[in-house]
Amino acid sequence: MAAITIEGVSKRFGAAMALEQLDLNVADGEFVALLGPSGCGKTTLLRIIAGLETRSSGRVLIGDRDVSDLPPAERGLAMVFQNYAVFPHLTVFENVAFGLRMQKRDEATIRRQVNRAADLLQIGPYLDRYPAKLSGGQRQRVAVARALAVEPAVLLMDEPLSNLDALLRLEMRAELKSVLKEAGTTTLYVTHDQTEAMGLADRIAVMHKGVIEQIDTPTRIYSKPSSTFVGGFVGSPPMNFLKLEAKNGVLACEGFSMPLAHDGPVLLGFRGEDVRLVDASQGLAFAVRVVEPMGSHLLLTGQVGGERIRVVAAPQAEIASGMTLGLQLDAARVVVMDTQTGKAL
């Protein structure tokens, strides 16, 4: 087991910067998810750590070793690919044993470690089969077992669940979490799916345009986003933002006020489930346009002033489109952002 340290890593593709002076620390045994929209550089970062991609500058350390210039095999890591890359011409056993064979381990060790990884991933019964006979989920398990069988210091996973259907993805997610917890491997996990990141990771690094916007626990990423991007990207529905004017150390609107050491226009961010719906006479006037019953809750889309707001209401609430309600905000559950930079104040 080992920590991962990224120091000032940049990657340039021609004139385009894919990664800009990036720093990241993943503690020993920690599970960090790299979350971001496609093109944000998260896969590039993962591949630089793996040694599959060259960096333009910076260093990569695994444990205390500078692995920046080592070939992938000597970095002491394993990887699970988006398309699994399970070798079709080898049996499941040989797939799982692949890394061990390359390390020239003795037959008994190979057998023991393959069986342990197979048990962990519950693919014991399929060891003699060829991958073509397996389902997508089973192949996924083989890919993970292959990675864990070498007992890597670091496990890198590149969108490992994105090729599975929704139900299977949910199932595998829970399973991965318990398997990796048990293995205790330091894991860096690339995904564009925020629920995966939220569900699995100890910490989430949200990436945007080649930089890490915020790295924090899932809860804080969700409730205290450091920028409008993070607030908008994480959470469904995304965070709402209202443009307000702060005056004399106070940020206030209808039915809400909080102290703020900043004068001028700001963005007030709040989650759709963090408001209280009250009578139209109190709080902010919220004109409901669309009501979507989602089962566990109602999703209301409407307007406050000229701005679109999404709010969550209890499933049994009797709300119809066209109604006007009042919104009451909780000062403890809001974030305030700079209108220019989009960063939290």
Place this chain on the structure above:
Amino acid sequence: MPTSRWLPYLLIAPASVFLAVFFAVPLVQTIVLSFDGGTAGFFGNYQRMLGDLNFNVSLRNTFMLVLTVVPLQMMLAIGMGLMLQKMQRGRDVVLWIWTIPLGVSDLAAGLVWLAILQNTGYLNTFLFHLGVIDGPTAWLNSETPVTLFIAVAVAEIWRSTAVVLVIIVAGLQLIPKEFGEAAEIFGASPWQKLTRVTLPMLKPSLQSALILRTVLAFEVFAAVYAIGGRNIPVLVGEAYVWQRDNQNYSVAAAYAVLIMVISLAATAVYLRLLREKPEARA
């Protein structure tokens, strides 16, 4: 609609008729002709073929050429294909240049190499200027069988490796790069990556290329004829001589049938040796 049921058959009819008329019929005629031994009996033509002074030589030369040329060009094509894959820029240009020989006919290729290797050819001129030889040196006559064989093999490799290359390049492109990366991450050396991952996954392409090239290599003729005349007899060349010079179409047919049988046998061997494990098939 009643016509729709017949439409597929109607559409494949021209191709089927074409094949039947221009392939199956001549094939049957050739086989019949090869057994039409006149007074010498059913196997008369085959006896004449086997008894001919050039038969053993041409059989040996043909097999030696196949066994030299095909493995070498498979290796070359794999090497070239892998190099192409590694290239970042100019890939298409290089591939294009490498496949130029595809557009050159066998005979033209043979003549090109003849121009290089004959007594007063480019090679001798070059060696003369280097001072390695002090006059025209013969490489291609019956008294220099080794250099003649090498010349023919080189010409054949030059001419027909591009076909293999195209098949291999297409096959390599079908292998997602993650397989190679996975192998690298799990500690495979470049050689292990090639032998444990790339080549096994390339097997269907290798099989097609091998069958295609071997069958064609057993039919080697024009390049050999251009470079070596009859100094290096091969099976197809003998068939040609029996037909054209000796005007005995029946013995020529016997040669043709023999070549066909050898080609079919080689194909069967490849299909068997390179058979994908049935359970591995998707």
Place this chain on the structure above:
Amino acid sequence: MAKAQDLIFLSTQLRPIDEAQKVRDVILKGAPKTSYVVDEPSPFTVRMKAEVEANKHTISLVGALHGELQPLLPMGALEPIDDVAASLKDRGIPAGLMDLGKLGTGKQMYIPWMQATYVMVVNKKALPFLPAGADVNALTYQQLAEWGKTMNEKTGQRRLGFPAGPKGLFARFLQGNLYPSYTASMVTEFRSAEAETMWNDFKAVWAQSNPNSTSYDFMQEPLMAGEVLVAWDHIARVKDALQQAPNDYLVVAPPAGPKGRSYMPVIAGLAIAKGAPDRKGAAELIMHLTKPETQLITASEVGFFPVVNATLPANLSPGVKLLAEGVAKTQTAKDAVVALLPVGLGDKGGEFNKVYVDTFQRIVLRNEPVRATLDAQADVMRSIMAATKAPCWAPDKASEGACPVK
């Protein structure tokens, strides 16, 4: 392009573009309107066969070598032309040549068109190396071998040359020059003691021949390249070298053996295709081509010599003149022996040639024992003669039934 109404004259001779053009522009001038079409011997045979089998005739007149016309007889592609022969009586075509045109049948199957033979071409650079006492116009095979040896020693290369390549006429050398010079026979004495001596002598000649000989088709090329100084070939196949540098060469008769200086006249003939669309036109064309004037034009334009009684003009081009002298020396040598083209072999002509070439390959190239090889090849020869029932032709003595192999 051949127009439908034109008479089609298909020829295997005078194929190169410039020669074909001379046929169209000069030789056929004043003849009935004709499309002159050329084809190589092999496709020529196939085409004739196809026309017979399809019973759809486009070709009226055929011009080809004796040996190429022969296989057309058994496939029924030739029309008897005794009437044409009768009207040509006054042209002075030697009776022997006319007889060849009967192809072993009782009827005239073709009319001799033009003739040539095989000669030796000597680059004058080779003359200083002639063995003492040898006359370049009356060489023996031993002298040829000795000459070659001296040239090899003095120039560092084997300078004799034979057209033993895939398209070369080497078989004719063995049949027409070598065998009769030693055995006075082509077939009957195939495995005689004299033949044994002959092969041993010829091995010595071959040892001084350029190793590329097994690739040579037309000797004019190695002659012009200077690779070979003394070469044997058909006159039409050395013509370019002679015309290019007539002062560099001599044309002499081929060497002699114990039984004389044998040579083989080559005859190209004109035949009318069976079912010819224009038989009358074809007959008129034969009359035109065998006119002495036309024959002389043919000689000076393309180097094939007259079959009729005609004196060559003095103003021949130097190259053709060299050839004409060479042919004359060959035919008039005091020890000259005539070996005729095979007659009556039908479509076995190719296999007949193969017997000689195979024998050469085994004895000379593969160094197999002479006696055993001759015995084995004689069996093959015997079976060809038995299959064709061809009676002997000169220089073998006439036979009743198939020509025997002793």
